[in-house]
Amino acid sequence: MDQYPQAVLFDRDGTLIRDVPYNGDPSLVTLMPGALETVRELRAQGVRTGVVSNQSGIGRGLLSWEDVAAVNARVEQLLGRFGTWQLCPHHPDDGCACRKPQPGLVLAACEALDVEPSRTVVIGDIGADVDAARAAGASSVLVPTPRTLRAEIDQAPCVAKDLAGALEAIR
Template sequence: MDQYPQAVLFDRDGTLIRDVPYNGDPTRVSLMPGAVETVGELRKLGVRTGVVSNQSGIGRGLLSWEGVAAVNARVEELLGRFGTWQLCPHHPDDGCACRKPRPGLVLAACAALNVDPSQTVVIGDIGADVDAARAAGAFPVLVPTPRTLRAEVDRAPCVAKDLASALAVIR
């Protein structure tokens, strides 16, 4: 991209905050390195921000909507308000259109932010984030963590070593 995008959508777990499986406890939220600086810089530049997150713990009966909302509220306490939160509560076997790697969450976030998917970047830590971005027509940036598979890194069109580095590759 030769200029900053209209919007940047972040995966939540493993991208903005450390991944705590099926977390409904806001006291267990801790930010990933560079999250404050990256989100803050994008906002200073006038780039709209949003979150797109699979939350299958709801569909699995392991999490409540209230627990997810409490974690999301804590994320916003630490990082400020996001323009949109798009969540998929479905079980992976439900076959919904929203669960990443399908494009539903990304498309819904773009509609909520009134931006074109082709002018949107999706930053995530696994292949499903990359695939959802591509399926929606957005630009994917993979920021690997120890749980990211080597094959996901190898097939990602754009890889950044951390969130701060992602800023450099999205313009």
């Protein structure tokens, strides 16, 4: 790309912060390497930022909305305010339209940020993030972690080794 997209949507766990399964404790929030620099650069360039995150711990009865909100507030303490937070609280078996890989979270975030999906990039660490972007008409960058499956890496249209690489890929 010759210019940044209008918006970049980040997956939360495993992308912006280290993945602690079903985390409801803000003290366990640790930034992924390069998260602060990446978010700062995008904002400095006028790119709108948001978060799209499956939070099935709510639907599973392991977390409350308040737990998730407390963790999200800690993320914003560390990274600054995001233009939108779109969360899916549903259990994976609920069949909702918002849970990634469905496009609902991405489409809702684009609407909240007043951007076209075609001018939006989703950055995430698993295939569901890439698939949600594709289903919504957005672009994606996969930043693999140890939990990313080899098939997800092979099928992703764009893969970066880290968030700094993702930033380079979307320019």
